[in-house]
Amino acid sequence: MAFRDLKSARASDDKRGNTYVFGGVFAVYELSSDVPAVYSWEQVKSAAVMRRDITITAGNRTFTVSNKMFGSEEELLRAIAIIECRQKEFGFGYAHEQRMIPMKLLYEERSMGKNVYKGEGLLDEGDTAAAFIMLLNIKLVKLLWLIAILIALIVMGILHFTIGITRDNFLYFIPISLAAGGITVLLVYIITHAIARARFKSLADGDIASRQPITFVVSHQGFAACESSTYESRDLVPWEVVDYFVESDKMFILYKGKLPLAYIPKKAFEKKMVSGIADIIALHLEQR
Amino acid sequence: MAAEIKSEIVDINGKSVLLVSVRNGDGIIGTCCAGHIENSASALTRLFYIGNDPIISLIAPNFGNKQSDKLISFCPGFQGYEPKINEAIGIGYKKLNEGESLSSALKDIFGVLQDGVYVAYLSDYYPTDGSGNFFWGAYNISHEIQGTAEHSRVIGNRAYKPCFLIPSQPLDYFQARTKMTTDDSAKTRRVLGIAYHLSGLHSVLLKGHHSAVSCTDRGVPFTCAVIEKITEPYTDLISVKAPVQPVKTAPAEETEEDSENPENIEKQTKAPAPTPEPEEPVPVSEGVTGFRSASVKLPLANIPKEMLKMLIEGRAEYKPRNFNTLIAKLGTMRRKSVSNNVLPFSVLDAADKMPDSEMISSAYAIDSLSDAQLNCLLAGDVECNGEIIVSPNYYSSIVTACNYLQFTDTKRFVDFAIAVMDNSELSAAHEYVARRVMGQDSNKKLLSFFKSVISSGDTKYDKILNDAQTFVDRINNKEK
Numbered sequence: 001m002a003f004r005d006l007k008s009a010r011a012s013d014d015k016r017g018n019t020y021v022f023g024g025v026f027a028v029y030e031l032s033s034d035v036p037a038v039y040s041w042e043q044v045k046s047a048a049v050m051r052r053d054i055t056i057t058a059g060n061r062t063f064t065v066s067n068k069m070f071g072s073e074e075e076l077l078r079a080i081a082i083i084e085c086r087q088k089e090f091g092f093g094y095a096h097e098q099r100m101i102p103m104k105l106l107y108e109e110r111s112m113g114k115n116v117y118k119g120e121g122l123l124d125e126g127d128t129a130a131a132f133i134m135l136l137n138i139k140l141v142k143l144l145w146l147i148a149i150l151i152a153l154i155v156m157g158i159l160h161f162t163i164g165i166t167r168d169n170f171l172y173f174i175p176i177s178l179a180a181g182g183i184t185v186l187l188v189y190i191i192t193h194a195i196a197r198a199r200f201k202s203l204a205d206g207d208i209a210s211r212q213p214i215t216f217v218v219s220h221q222g223f224a225a226c227e228s229s230t231y232e233s234r235d236l237v238p239w240e241v242v243d244y245f246v247e248s249d250k251m252f253i254l255y256k257g258k259l260p261l262a263y264i265p266k267k268a269f270e271k272k273m274v275s276g277i278a279d280i281i282a283l284h285l286e287q288r
Numbered sequence: 289m290a291a292e293i294k295s296e297i298v299d300i301n302g303k304s305v306l307l308v309s310v311r312n313g314d315g316i317i318g319t320c321c322a323g324h325i326e327n328s329a330s331a332l333t334r335l336f337y338i339g340n341d342p343i344i345s346l347i348a349p350n351f352g353n354k355q356s357d358k359l360i361s362f363c364p365g366f367q368g369y370e371p372k373i374n375e376a377i378g379i380g381y382k383k384l385n386e387g388e389s390l391s392s393a394l395k396d397i398f399g400v401l402q403d404g405v406y407v408a409y410l411s412d413y414y415p416t417d418g419s420g421n422f423f424w425g426a427y428n429i430s431h432e433i434q435g436t437a438e439h440s441r442v443i444g445n446r447a448y449k450p451c452f453l454i455p456s457q458p459l460d461y462f463q464a465r466t467k468m469t470t471d472d473s474a475k476t477r478r479v480l481g482i483a484y485h486l487s488g489l490h491s492v493l494l495k496g497h498h499s500a501v502s503c504t505d506r507g508v509p510f511t512c513a514v515i516e517k518i519t520e521p522y523t524d525l526i527s528v529k530a531p532v533q534p535v536k537t538a539p540a541e542e543t544e545e546d547s548e549n550p551e552n553i554e555k556q557t558k559a560p561a562p563t564p565e566p567e568e569p570v571p572v573s574e575g576v577t578g579f580r581s582a583s584v585k586l587p588l589a590n591i592p593k594e595m596l597k598m599l600i601e602g603r604a605e606y607k608p609r610n611f612n613t614l615i616a617k618l619g620t621m622r623r624k625s626v627s628n629n630v631l632p633f634s635v636l637d638a639a640d641k642m643p644d645s646e647m648i649s650s651a652y653a654i655d656s657l658s659d660a661q662l663n664c665l666l667a668g669d670v671e672c673n674g675e676i677i678v679s680p681n682y683y684s685s686i687v688t689a690c691n692y693l694q695f696t697d698t699k700r701f702v703d704f705a706i707a708v709m710d711n712s713e714l715s716a717a718h719e720y721v722a723r724r725v726m727g728q729d730s731n732k733k734l735l736s737f738f739k740s741v742i743s744s745g746d747t748k749y750d751k752i753l754n755d756a757q758t759f760v761d762r763i764n765n766k767e768k
Binding site for chain 1: 523
């Protein structure tokens with residue numbers, strides 16, 4: 001099990017007077033009882049880590065722990081890491097939102113081997129959004145061309161049926177149609193970018209880790225992109241988990257299926273390391 | 289920051305248990321996980337370390353399954369205890385033999401352990417590996433050690449006292465001259481060793497290797513002060529009969545006519561009687577019942593508040609500060625991989641005759657076995673008077689009963705073993721029982737049975753013929 005040495009995390013519900021502990025066990029101190037309710041993770045039926053709270057169903061009870069009840073973001077991230085590692089061990093039901101960095105249940109504790117590249121940094125919102133948009137552009141480029149041609153033809157048609165194309169005005173109609181197509185595409189482009197940026201922001205807002213310093217590790221054994229406050233030195237996501245990668249000028253984006261699994265910014269590493277990292281990733285994954 | 293050590297005696301079912309909590313401990317003695325071994329994702333390695341030396345490597349197969357026995361080996365690279373550790377252990381040992389209480393005598397040792405809650409007690413140990421080999425030098429090559437699983441399938445959820453040893457020093461350290469001094473002290477000392485519980489029935493001996501040799505040689509019980517870390521939550525189950533539900537006859541659809549119809553009344557009266565549900569094990573309470581170590585089960589309500597907080601919020605084990613040094617040392621070679629030292633033959637012989645892990649497990653699994661229960665087992669039943677005797681599995685019941693009797697009552701063991709071997713329907717158990725009974729020195733009943741086995745030529749004894757011949761030859765050679 002990865003992240004084996006994590007310290008427990010506490011959350012206090014000041015209104016009810018309850019204290020929740022996430023650690024080797026899940027425990028709830030309640031005002032009404034001298035003895036806490038303690039559940040082994042084997043007794044946990046399901047867990048849900050959502051944007052605003054964590055819900056644990058254990059035994060016949062369901063506990064909802066708001067993110068605000070944790071003393072710090074580091075503590076909350078530790079609680080999430082513990083839940084994910086225990087989920088891997090005991091297989092209880094787990095619901096979660098999309099993440100910017102790999103979930104802890106994908107990690108394995110293994111030796112790093114040789115040629116290990118380590119870096120640390122924040123997931124820069126601008127860079128990551130740019131990468132997000134770049135990926136969108138790759139998908140949109142053909143559609144945008146199609147829209148431009150269609151709009152140009154439609155405008156040409158409208159002009160023909162309303163004004164009528166003659167030899168005299170033909171040369172005016174072509175630039176007008178092309179401009180109409182271009183303007184429409186520009187509008188579509190701006191709107192989709194706004195949507196993409198909003199989606200990215202929503203994704204980033206939903207993952208507290210995106211606001212934390214992240215430790216990035218790339219080695220032949222696997223990679224890591226984990227908030228530095230939680231990361232333990234021997235935990236890696238094996239390359240087998242990842243399907244392919246896309247490289248932009250600012251980062252490597254690792255994919256599992258259709259969804260990005262991790263964003264690895266190049267600037268988190270020293271410049272001289274980047275080519276070595278690219279070699280390792282290219283050796284283990286297909287580039288698209 | 290100095291270690292904060294608090295001790296408290298709690299009463300658990302009329303027994304006093306000494307609990308010791310350690311906060312800010314040095315963590316220079318303890319266990320830690322060393323990850324997956326190379327080329328095997330399913331085998332997890334744990335280390336028992338002292339200072340900068342990895343001492344014992346435990347490989348837990350099947351993804352660290354707690355019901356699997358571990359592969360244990362003495363680690364190469366042992367450099368000897370660091371002065372601080374040596375001093376702590378030495379002082380503890382001295383104080384124990386000066387009559388001080390466990391909590392005060394072991395204080396220095398607790399200070400060098402990892403943070404957590406421990407239980408300490410005195411207990412007699414068999415200085416073997418649990419398979420009849422003297423413990424010192426028995427772990428040079430990594431191999432599966434019986435009885436090292438955290439959860440014994442035989443013992444089940446019960447508490448048990450570990451009683452087998454793993455050395456913390458290589459056999460190179462054995463000196464006949466030192467043994468001569470411990471030979472004398474073995475008879476008089478109150479405590480002869482200090483052990484740290486590692487896994488299942490096995491503990492690591494921190495102090496008293498030579499005393500263990502002397503005690504085995506002289507047939508003196510080897511009493512150790514034992515330290516166990518309490519880490520594991522447990523849930524006690526009770527068997528509950530499901531309430532009998534009255535037979536429902538769909539009242540919503542029932543009309544007045546239906547209820548007045550004599551045929552329907554007959555149908556209702558002829559409806560099958562509700563069959564009681566089989567007993568179902570259910571947890572005693574919501575969540576876990578308490579925390580436990582091998583020998584102690586502490587219900588939540590009995591644990592002092594501060595210690596309970598440590599158990600809930602603490603970690604079972606964690607990587608020490610010098611983890612990288614330990615991992616680096618794992619690959620180094622000791623000067624001598626196999627020692628030239630030889631232990632006295634009498635010690636090895638005595639160790640061979642000591643109870644093994646199967647006997648001890650069975651002894652903890654069974655409270656008592658009456659003759660009626662044994663007769664039921666011999667008749668092929670796993671139940672006696674409606675109660676399961678040992679286990680619902682017949683072969684497992686025979687094996688466990690056999691081992692239990694071997695540990696508790698030799699005469700009944702021999703009688704039971706002969707009855708099993710004489711029963712052709714229990715041929716699946718013949719070989720195992722014969723192997724177990726071979727350890728008996730000289731038993732007239734057994735000798736005459738084995739002689740009759742050899743002379744009879746009956747095919748039902750085919751599986752035990754070789755063992756019978758070996759036993760008879762051995763006794764004959766002894767008599768000569």
